[in-house]
Structures are given as C-alpha cells and as structure tokens.
Amino acid sequence: MGIAERKNRQKQALRERILDASRRIVMREGFAALSMRKIADAIEYSPATLYLHFASRDEIAQALCEEGYAQLLATFEPHARIADPAERLKALGRAYIAFGVEHPQTYRLIFMEDPSYTGAALGGAARKAQASADEEAGAEVEDATTSSASSDSAAHTDDDPGAAALHIMLGALEELKAAGRLSASADVGVWAEAFWATLHGIVALNLTCPVFPTAPLDTVLNLTLDVWFGPSNAGVEPAAKAAPEPAAKPAAEPAAKPTPEPRAKPKAASA
Incomplete structure (x- = not known):
C-alpha cells in the first residue's frame, strides 16, 4: 500500500x-x-x-440526511415491482410510516429540522417527474409492468437516494393517472405532494402528539390508504348471483273424465 x-x-x-x-x-x-x-x-x-x-455542522447534518434517505430507499425497493400501482403505493405508504416510527431521530432530521434537507430531495424528484411527463406527452401508455420496471430503473440510476426513493412513489402515481385512476385535474407532482403530506402528517403526529393516535396506528394507516386508493379487494368483482330458479309450475289439475254417453234404450219388439 x-x-x-x-x-x-x-x-x-x-x-x-x-x-x-x-x-x-x-x-x-x-x-x-x-x-x-x-x-x-x-x-x-x-x-x-x-x-x-x-465545513460546518450543517454539512455533517446533510451527510446524515443522505444516510437516512438511503435507508428510506432501502425500505421502498422491495415494493417497487408490485404490479398494481395502487397496491404498490399502499406498500410504500406502510414502509414510509414504519421508517418514521422506527427511526424517529433520523426522520426528524430529514423531514422536520431544516426545510432545505427536505426540499433538496423533493425538488429533485419533482423535476424528474415533470421531465418524465413531458417525454410521455402524446405517447401511448405502456403496460403497468413495463412502466413499473422503467420507474424502478430510473430510481436505481439516480445518485441521490432521497430523490430516488420519492421517484419510486412518483412512478406509481404516474401509472395511476395514466390509467385514469387519478383525476387529470392536477399533475403528478401535486398528487405526490398530497400523498406525501398525508403520510408525513401521520408520522409527525405520532412523534409529537402524545394522544395520537387514539386507535392503533395500523388501523389509522389502513383507513387512510383505503380512502386514497380504495380497499385492497376493490378490484375484485363480486361473485355472480345465482339465477333464481324458475317458480315451479302449479301441478296440472287431473283431466276431467269424459262423461259416458247414455246407452240407447233397446227398441221395443214389433208385434
């Protein structure tokens, strides 16, 4: 050496x-x-x-944030290839909440101490989402599996783990919107902010409010995700009801026996 x-x-x-x-x-x-x-x-x-x-304490904090974002990305990656985007987002939401609850100080550092730490990651992910939307404008939407793999690949090639983690979430939202399962009135970046705000609110309240939640956290989270994306079995059509059996026809009345014709009286013998 x-x-x-x-x-x-x-x-x-x-x-x-x-x-x-x-x-x-x-x-x-x-x-x-x-x-x-x-x-x-x-x-x-x-x-x-x-x-x-x-150079400063802030530079050390930023290095710790990068480590935290790498941890968050590692919790997202196992769920990135779930085929259905709604189920993928539910899994990502649960992973996000678990990360915040299990690593409270890291979560506070990333998302609650200094807006610049959060803004850097969100800004990078938002720019990627907008660029992706611009590229796909007017093009035919690929099937969900191909699009999922593409989003996952983009996340893995990103040097910023924070932007990469959020890009996985953005990819699923893009698929939902392309499939008509999210309103077209807002772009994907706005949907991502709304969904992230929902998840962040749950974690932040859990970390800072002693009386939250009054119900088990899983119950609150599952209800929240169902409100966003519908129950997990929403796409399953109910079993077809069996056609009612036709009502039994009333038994036919027995045919009336023909009335026997009266026998002709024998003619009297002539004298």
Whole structure:
C-alpha cells in the first residue's frame, strides 16, 4: 500500500468516525444537541480537525440526511415491482410510516429540522417527474409492468437516494393517472405532494402528539390508504348471483273424465 492510499484510508476512517459520533449524538439527544465541539469531544480530536473533513455542522447534518434517505430507499425497493400501482403505493405508504416510527431521530432530521434537507430531495424528484411527463406527452401508455420496471430503473440510476426513493412513489402515481385512476385535474407532482403530506402528517403526529393516535396506528394507516386508493379487494368483482330458479309450475289439475254417453234404450219388439 502506497503512502497516498494509506492517507486516503485514514482520512476516510476519520470521516466515518465523525459521522458515527454525530449519529449517536442525534439519536441520543436530538439534532439540536449536535455541535462541532461535542462531536470533537466524542472522538477525542480538536474541533479544528473536524473542519478538515466537514465545513460546518450543517454539512455533517446533510451527510446524515443522505444516510437516512438511503435507508428510506432501502425500505421502498422491495415494493417497487408490485404490479398494481395502487397496491404498490399502499406498500410504500406502510414502509414510509414504519421508517418514521422506527427511526424517529433520523426522520426528524430529514423531514422536520431544516426545510432545505427536505426540499433538496423533493425538488429533485419533482423535476424528474415533470421531465418524465413531458417525454410521455402524446405517447401511448405502456403496460403497468413495463412502466413499473422503467420507474424502478430510473430510481436505481439516480445518485441521490432521497430523490430516488420519492421517484419510486412518483412512478406509481404516474401509472395511476395514466390509467385514469387519478383525476387529470392536477399533475403528478401535486398528487405526490398530497400523498406525501398525508403520510408525513401521520408520522409527525405520532412523534409529537402524545394522544395520537387514539386507535392503533395500523388501523389509522389502513383507513387512510383505503380512502386514497380504495380497499385492497376493490378490484375484485363480486361473485355472480345465482339465477333464481324458475317458480315451479302449479301441478296440472287431473283431466276431467269424459262423461259416458247414455246407452240407447233397446227398441221395443214389433208385434
């Protein structure tokens, strides 16, 4: 190993130590407690050393956000190829809520501490959605499976995990709108904002409001998703009702026996 390579590895290792210490501080005390001095104390380096790797506390926070978005993307990916877009969005919604509930400090950092962290991801995803809509204007809509694979592929080639995670959601909404299952009165970006606001509201209330929810969280979430996309069995046609059996014909009355004609009286013998 050359000197340059060894120095690069040492630099990367120290960067990871800084991020690891920052992550533990945020998880334990919240984002507000994060400071360059506290991080330096945790890794037993001077604050000046931290500035050789990160320009500011905000830059460290952004690096942690990227990690958080990568986690969110990892929770979305198993659901990205569900064929029906409505069922896919339901699965993505459940994954989003689970991520927020299971990683509260990471969720707060990404979506609740600084609007710039959220805006960067949403802005990138919205631009991709608009570009995709422009490209497909006037073209025939591909079948759902092909479109799903295309959206999934676009997400995987995106260097920004936050935009990639939200692009998976946007792809499903695009399919629903193309199939006439969402109103054409608003573009896909607006639908995405509305759906994200719904999910974010559930997570934010769960994290900040002690009395929410009064019902089990799964019950609230399932009802919300059914309001958005209909019950999961909405597409199943009810079994055809059996045709009623024709009413039995009344039994025919027995035919009346013919009345026997009276026998002719024998003629009297002539004298």
